[in-house]
Structure formats: structure tokens, C-alpha cells
Amino acid sequence: MDAEREVLDVLARNAREDIDDIAAQTGLDADAVAAAIDALEGDNVVHGYQAVVDWDRVDEGKIRAVAEINVELDRETGYEQVADRIAKFPAVDALHLVSGDYDFAVEVLGETMEDVSRFISEQVAPMPEVTQTVTHYIMETYKDGGVRFEDGDDDDRLSVSP
Numbered sequence: 001m002d003a004e005r006e007v008l009d010v011l012a013r014n015a016r017e018d019i020d021d022i023a024a025q026t027g028l029d030a031d032a033v034a035a036a037i038d039a040l041e042g043d044n045v046v047h048g049y050q051a052v053v054d055w056d057r058v059d060e061g062k063i064r065a066v067a068e069i070n071v072e073l074d075r076e077t078g079y080e081q082v083a084d085r086i087a088k089f090p091a092v093d094a095l096h097l098v099s100g101d102y103d104f105a106v107e108v109l110g111e112t113m114e115d116v117s118r119f120i121s122e123q124v125a126p127m128p129e130v131t132q133t134v135t136h137y138i139m140e141t142y143k144d145g146g147v148r149f150e151d152g153d154d155d156d157r158l159s160v161s162p
Contacts, residue, residue, distance in 0.1 A: 003028055007036040008045070012146070015049040052145035062109045063137065064093075065116045068102040069124065070132040079103070082129050091119045102134070113137060 006026040010017055019037070023030045040046040055061035071082050079097055086106060087095050094107035106124070110116035116135065125133050142149055 003032055004036045004040055004045075007033055008040065011037075011046065011049075050145075052147045054141065054144075054149045056141065056149075060111075062111065063113050063116055064141070065108045065110070065113075065120075065135050065137045067106040067108055067120050067124065067136070068132075068134040069104040069106055069130060070102045071104070071127075071129040072131050073129060077129055082127070085127065086124060089119070089123060091116070091123075102132075108135075 003026070006028065007022055010022045010025050017025070019030050019033045022028075022033045026033065028036070037046070055064065069086070071079075073079065073082070083095055083097065083104065086092060086104065091108050091110055092106055093109045094105075096105045097103065098105050108116050108119060110119060116137070120133055120135050124130060
């Protein structure tokens with residue numbers, strides 16, 4: 001798994017690296033890199049490759065929100081079953097079981113705030129196990145998927161006031 005872990009580290013930073021570049025960065029030969037990638041994909045360690053998009057720079061961007069979901073489970077229903085139902089919705093970008101004041105953190109994408117609100121109120125909140133939802137709209141994204149979004153201003157000096 002050491003070779004696979006090295007390949008994963010490179011892919012996590014930039015999934016567009018080609019096999020020869022990954023081989024050069026890891027010290028492995030190209031065949032070992034290709035075999036590691038095949039094994040990682042075959043074992044469902046790597047589920048896909050995605051671009052990290054700064055939706056604020058797209059003319060018709062997406063509305064992003066994080067919804068806190070509390071649930072009450074019974075003997076027949078566990079977190080896995082609730083998560084499976086929530087994860088099936090196309091509006092759900094990410095779903096996490098978390099510790100703390102709520103049970104699930106759901107990242108939601110929609111065209112408008114109304115779409116996101118409607119999704120939470122009409123699809124998630126009515127689920128029998130859901131006891132509470134709190135939705136937080138993301139106002140600005142500074143870093144996503146390990147990638148820092150820059151505003152184009154290269155002047156990183158701190159302003160000084162007298």
C-alpha cells in the first residue's frame with residue numbers, strides 16, 4: 001500500500017498528472033504507477049476525478065449551502081439507511097456523518113437559494129427520522145478541495161495604519 005499511498009498523495013494534489021509525471025514524483029516506474037491506479041480504482045478507493053470549480057467566477061454560478069441535519073433513529077433504521085436516502089438526491093454534493101451538535105453535514109448545490117431551501121424543506125425535512133435542519137448559505141469560498149481561490153491581487157502585504 002506504500003506505493004498506492006504515494007500515488008494517492010499525488011492524485012489528491014492534481015488528478016490531471018499523467019503516469020510519467022507521477023512516476024517521477026514518487027520514484028516508481030510508470031508500470032507500477034499504472035498498476036497502483038488500477039488497483040485503487042478497482043478497490044473503490046478512488047471513486048472519480050473532479051475539477052475544483054470556483055462557482056463565483058462563473059456567470060451563472062451555483063448556490064452552495066451546508067445543512068445541519070439532526071435525526072432520531074429507531075431499532076430498524078441506522079445512520080447508513082438515512083445517509084443512503086439523502087445521498088441519492090442530485091442536489092447533494094457531499095454528505096458527512098459528524099460528531100457534535102448535529103448528526104449529518106450535507107453540502108447542497110442549487111441554481112438559486114429558493115432551490116436549496118425547497119430541497120431541504122420538501123425532500124430532507126419530511127423524512128421520518130429527521131428532527132431538525134439548519135441551513136447555512138455559503139457567501140464566499142476561499143479554499144475548496146485543498147485549492148485556495150485567489151482574487152487575482154498578488155499584493156499579499158498587510159496594510160499598516162498609524
